Amino acid sequence: MSSLKRAGNTLETDNGPKLADPPDVSPTLEDGATAGTVAVFDAPIHASAPTGSGSGDTTNQSGRRSGVDEIEPRYDPVELSIPPGNQITTPVELVQKLQKINDADATYPIRDDLRPSTTEVLTNHFEITLEPKIVFYEYKIEGIPSDKPKRLQKVFVDNIVNRVGWLVRNKDSFAHDSTGTIIAWKSLPIPTKVGHKEAGTNPEDEGRIWELLDLKHGEDYLHIDFRFVRTVNITGLLRYISTDPAYRDWDSNVWNLSPVVNALNIVISKCFIGDIVRVGANKFFVERSAATLGEIYGRQSRSLCTMRGYSYTIKPGMGKVLLNVNAKTSAFYNPLTVSEYLLDRNTFSNDYDRGRHLKGVRVYIMYTRGKDDANSPLDKDQARIKTIFDVSKLSCDKQTFKLMIKDEKTKQITGTEIRTVREHLQKNYSLSLSFPHLNAINVGSRTYPCWFAPEFLQILPRQIFRSTVPDNLTDSMLTVACKMPKENRLLIEAEGLGKFSLDLQSPPRSLKCPIRIDPRMARIHCHRLTNPLISYLNGKSATIDSATARWNLRSCKFLDTPLRKPQAHGRGYGQFHYSDLRYQVLFTRDLQNGNDLLDEYTTNIREQIGHCGVGRAFEMSWSALSGTTEADIYNALQSVVNDPTGVAHVVILITRSKNQDLYSKFKYYTDRIFGLQSIYLTEDANMRGPRLNKSGIAQYMANVMMKMNLKMGGINHSVHALRAQMATTLVIGADVTHPGPGSVSGTPSISAIVGSVGDTGGKFLGTLGLQKRRQEIIDGEHFTETIYRCVKNWYYHWTPRVLPLNILFYRDGVADTQYKTVLDDEVPHIKAGWTKFLRELKVNGVAVAPNTEVRITAVIVTKRHNTRFFPIKDEDTMKTNENCKPGTLVDNTVTSPYFQDFFLQSHNGLKGTARSAHYFVIKNDMNLSTTQLQDFTHNLCHTYVRATLGVSYASPAYYADRLCERGRCYLRKFFSPSSEDRKSYKEQKDKFEDQARIERGGLLPSERPLDYKKTKQDYADEKADRKKAEEWSDESVMAEIQTVWDADNTDQNTIARRDRLLQTMYWM
Template sequence: MSKLQVSATKSNEPSPESYFPCRPAFGTNGQEVILWANYFKLNVPANDLYQYAIEVKPVKKEGTKAQPRDAKGRKLHHIINMALERVGNAVPLVSEFKGQVVSLKPLSLPEDNTVTVQYTIEGKDDHYNVKFNGPTFIDMSQVLNYLRTMRDPTGDTSFPKFTSAIDAISVIIGHSARASANVASIGGSRYFPLDRDDQKFSLGPMDFNTLIRGYFQSARPATGRLLLNANVTHGVFRLAGRVSDLMKDYDLTDSGSLQNLHKCLSKLRARVTYLAEKGTSGKKGNKPAGVSRIGEKAITGLATKFDGSSGEPRPKIANSGARPHEVQFYLRAPAPAGLQADAYISVADYYEKRYGKKVDRNLPVVNVGTSTRPVYVPAELVEVIPGQPLRRKTNPAETAQMILSACRSPFANATSLTTIGRMCLKLDANPKLNEFGISVGKELLTVIGRELVQPKVMYSGKREAPVSQGSWNMRNVRVVKSGRKITKWTFIHIDPRDDDEVVKVVGSWVAFMQTMGVAIESKPLYARGINVSTRGQFINNLRQAFQGLKAQNPDFVFVVLPRQDTPIYNAVKTLGDVEFGYPTVCVVRKNLIKNGGSPQYFANVALKVNLKMGGTNHKLGDDVSIIKDGKTMVVGYDVTHPTNLSGNTENLPSLVGLVASIDKDLGQWPASAWSQAGRVEMLDKNLEDAFVERLRLWQRHNQNRLPENIIIFRDGVSEGQFEQVLKKELPYMRAACNSTYPAKASPKISLIVSVKRHQTRFYPTDNNHMTNSRNITNGTVVDRGVTQAHIWDFFLTAHQALQGTARPAHYTVLLDEVFRSTRGAEAANALERLTHEMCYMFGRATKAVSICPPAYYADILCTRQRVYMADLFDRADDNQSVSSDSRARLMGARIHPRLKDTMYYI
């Protein structure tokens, strides 16, 4: 079997885990369709390139404690740019202004490969050494020959291949956009136009943040060619502009509004105008006026009563957010001409006497120093630099507005890519690209896709639910199999209101579940439920209610929430899942009682209930051959990291979730979950233990037999981590099998990576193959055109996107011992069919989902784990500390034994 080696490491006897299978063949199932892909063709000459890694370090100053700081952000960008001007006069070169430089020829450098540049700001000179390490030689002819032939004459079978070359091309293409003052570049590949008001959208008056439509770009290898992947993206940026103008949007007479203004300005970078001293005349002659200059500072906020330090005369401030005449600071000797030394002076008087400027007395002053060493400047002299991204999580109102503004049709996005996007990314008439001989095709790429047939969805009594455009309803059908009968149950009503209506609708809901085939006793333990108030210590009130149920040991607890409320939800799930072991379902009161209870709403909640109790809601009508024999276990696992938090995330854990099927119906996916060191993607020995748990549970449900095949979906790793998955994680799963199976009876394993967070999109070219939202049809698979022939991967859009642009899931096979051995040349079709049809088996929905359920369930499981540690994550987000005891308690949360082998997380 033809294979590619993942690692470039040379070895006489490479282990099997160092390889993954070549594509057995392109898929053939389904109706062919022509699509546009969000890629442009790249024309790259076979030039030699030279790649340098650069280090920037401050030069220490002799005889002074004040040393220059390490360069970051805009400062680093400026220093690298000055270094490039020093060394690149005769050589075309580019940079991403962080850590590398790419040139067409070797650079003429000093003997130590270091140039020293002077960085001047606010009249202060600092010096930085910029060292050019390398170069790494890149032979583009070798890259292009490989893409044309898919053969490497050196015998190197590593994957991903030519990462340095592809990275260098991305740097060349992105250089001009990064160098532009009118473009904000975020991360390695996202660019946002700052000079296009038609690409900006307000997120509301609370913090005056702005959503900007930007563009992603990255060079990608494909069969026979290099491509530029480009996509529409959106970023949230903080307010920008002259602070005196920004203040017009605030009620400066309201303390709450001033407090919000203070928070919004905090930590923003700004240009500060330092005025020239006014000219003077006297006995010693005339002193000419000075020259104004611009400096860059970080804003602390407005003036507050807490400014200053205990060892110095503190500022006198009338109130937080005080105006120039209401803020006095102590002016130490020597004082400028005309000013009294060692005395207090107001900001207004200081500017008038020293600079001859009458400041606006209606606007609060701005502190561009620190809280202990404040520097107060009139608002009209401070201008916030545009393009500063928001570092905190958006609030619910901002998130809703973001979704509304970012939701665009496929054709709108495609049009943006070929017009404004090209301008923002500087893809046309670009001197730098011309210097390197690179050009970017004008048109979006066309590719061949295939529309797979929708599977049949079956319910109890072999009743088929008609599937249309990837969805169906449960009218006149019953679940395939009810879970354990719910004989003892109750409901908790939090902050009760409309109590009679809630009691009535809960009764209707239970009756509806019975008609669906969910086994549940008609009457609750308490006819009117249990009322709980959120006043006072809410968590204690709720815990008391749960504790009161302990004697009855309920099979299920329904919780009626007063509203969408994350803290209340987190408390319910922590108490139910961890402390007491009660399966719970939360519903929002207004949704529950709307129109006397909606059958669709009843059904959606009932599906969750049945899954939690061990039932199977629906199944496939035509069982996939590799599953129907009942000899194949399907596994999904994922790791989520502490991201999108504005505070200190250093001590936060990463959360791991693993789910596995227990039978051929793929209806139940019990789980194992744990935490590990933060921001560590690869798993440790806990994976082996969890895998053993899942194998033993399969064995208990299958007449003491272990699965002959195991198909694993690993969610969310990048190409650069494929090698680690095979070298670090697969051995743990092999070890679990070795300790569980008899000798020489190990199962066949296939390992597939599933990814949703990528930038590939497809657009329809034909109205006959287009949904109402103008997307490609559900079930569309693409395995050529934007892929490499030897790599077994494919893009699948299993779902129907009701709005916006559909995002396909990307699947890559890292190991295959199952499909090729059983299906031969049909292996690709078999995997695509299995993956597609499993997307119809997400138990809590009556529609196909966008990524296969094992990966989806694993992601939900990780999210549920974070619920139990909400206090840990929320405090970190707010920069609050957590005691070591609390941290250990939160991270030590374990699922109650009663729920251990259930779908409690759904």
């Protein structure tokens, strides 16, 4: 490309160094918005942005807000009538079409049937109709650095689109995203004078490239090209949704749907109107919905508020193109001064966390810094916007920096002066600080800090809070977020869809793009499965109450309790003899009701152990923890295992309220170090105001007995209809949990795999494993070994011994883009594990029938999705929460046009709008019909071992999820570090970065010439230092984690206890 700076087409951005007081001219130019908001270089940030005078005056020196638009925390519900649903019927000939497809050609099993409709529901999908004969063209602006933040990329794209004449003239005919993809609904008329670069001579030749312009970026120029990518395959999409068996690319793993869906999402994104905040590609929030976050005790957060928002995406359904819109709620920073934020004690519990959550927040400098010219570059909006790097350990009257002294005439540097932030503001700008004790704010970098006083920095509005809200605000957040189904539906239709620019005349269409959106939620057919019959001891059954979706344990005893033995002589409990269930009680010293609580709890524990048939209660002792440190817990448990009268079957810890840190330590030491079964109870669970609710303790302990029986290796209940299938089928559940944004860098992911034992569905044994950080696919060698153990456990349960003929695999938490990867990289290890055990049997001389093979069916279970269903008729509605009744099943319209998938709500949502689980079959060697799999899964959801109700998704996947959570407890120091731990690991990484700089011979700013300006190579070196430091830090953290993970007690008695523990559902 020519390096000519084309007249009128050269756009300039600055990307200079961040110095102590001169401007930071990196182009962070948006109006406080997150990635996706349109911004233009020369548009003011705020109409009333504070300017002050040339001498540095500011509108308000007290640290109060000054001039920046503020989000007023308020709740303003939409009051509009709900339109009737849009009736969508799946054509009856669909199944006939599917039968014409050769199943052997398919990546996944083809749908074999649809459930007959028993009622209807509404779903948060809206029918999309494209303008007749519409053609979409995809173009790409190339040359924008892909390693830049999305926010900066969008600044580049917006300026190109707003400055290049022929793009400006055609803006009504295309939409674009933040990375340079343009979707046009006409072939863009590119002028002949625009330089053609390569690939084709026709404007519609795919891959043709034009030279567009050179974009000034710092000291360099970016060479920007314009490429025609493709004509978007809308015809293919329409044939796909019509379940056309003759369509060559009907299999979505042959034909990639993503380019078409992404293109339509970009087009839809052009349709927004009103006061919205764009976050990411397909999500927005409504400013007028801002609401205050507050504690249960009435203290309100000043720093954070919530906003209602909506996610949206195009979805190919059965016979229809659909727009899925779902409600979201997120926390946002209030536009305070940073000093107000730091003085807020109602949001974060300590100074370190308060400062940590400021990192990455964009702020606006509230005073003028230019002295010579009212139009100084220092005081343009671009230079006023900064990003906080860190909060100093020192206050503004103690934090110093080196100021370069210049000659007034020659502007040459004549020396330096050490100043505090406070002194600098007073001497240079005649500004005095109201809060000199507050810590200084660094908006530069670690090696080149740039210090400001917090009271003169304004947090820009509309910035999302990306971490989990503090524990003290969780209840308030849930109260705002959890809406009853009717209100949720109203908001989605009236407010969410209302932000799309629609002409509601018939037929409705967008005013900004050639797409028609029906404003009514889709009304579709569904089927309701019947409640299963629950099995208990001696053939007794429990019936599910349709009003509550629960059953009662009254007059029922657990299906199997290992401490119950047949009575040969004398009298026992009926025809059985019960062995002692030995337990010890530990408690913290802060119990509000002290001995009264302990008396009530232990009395009810004894009674319920006998009533539920778990065993014969044998209480060994009570003892108070001397404290809550790891050493206190270790010493207490050491006393338990050293008890001269014998080791307890179960250790019970009672605390005043749930303390996740104490809980995690307790479970780590009981599970991993001492091999003890454990139960954690709280006093708060039975408090009603200031008083102990003694009448509720018996029911509370009856629920605890379900845990107790599991820890003894027992089985609580079953569903009779499952047992024939499970007698020949090993059921597997698997999940992977990943470290969140608040975890220590280097923390790995944790996998959990569980396998059934017996035919009840009431007992699973599990295995944990560590794997590479953020890796979703389970390590193959570990997977094979775990499945081998699952098959072995299943085999030795039966008398006579028998191998499972089938393995049914429920895989939790996998995105649809990874279905094929699970099929290719995980499922083969199921067969490998089974085969390994088969070989072992043969080596040991066990006779195995020739040609013995296992049949594997694999199902992906997804709970975190955006599809919701709303009941229409009263008889389909739960009276207590307005949700659909449990058993609601949808297998049409919003499901795959070809493959076996369905949505099943097997539970009664307790709060908010219930979320159905989505099941997608990726392999079906067992040849289960869709109906059989749906019924089996629904029944399995009612075998969940710790509840007398159906749960929200298949219990094996749920158990794997819970086992992952137990793994997180073991590594809580890394997954959810305390402020002290987080600070320690940060300091360690900083030391590694210094070491990397020293090894390459790099210099600190204080070691360079006074007038030195950072070069491009300096930036690259610092980036490499940070990368190397991160690698070293991650290796160090992983070594520490491995030590914690493998820190098993080597005492032989402990090893025996641990082996027994692993033969139970100890994590439940």
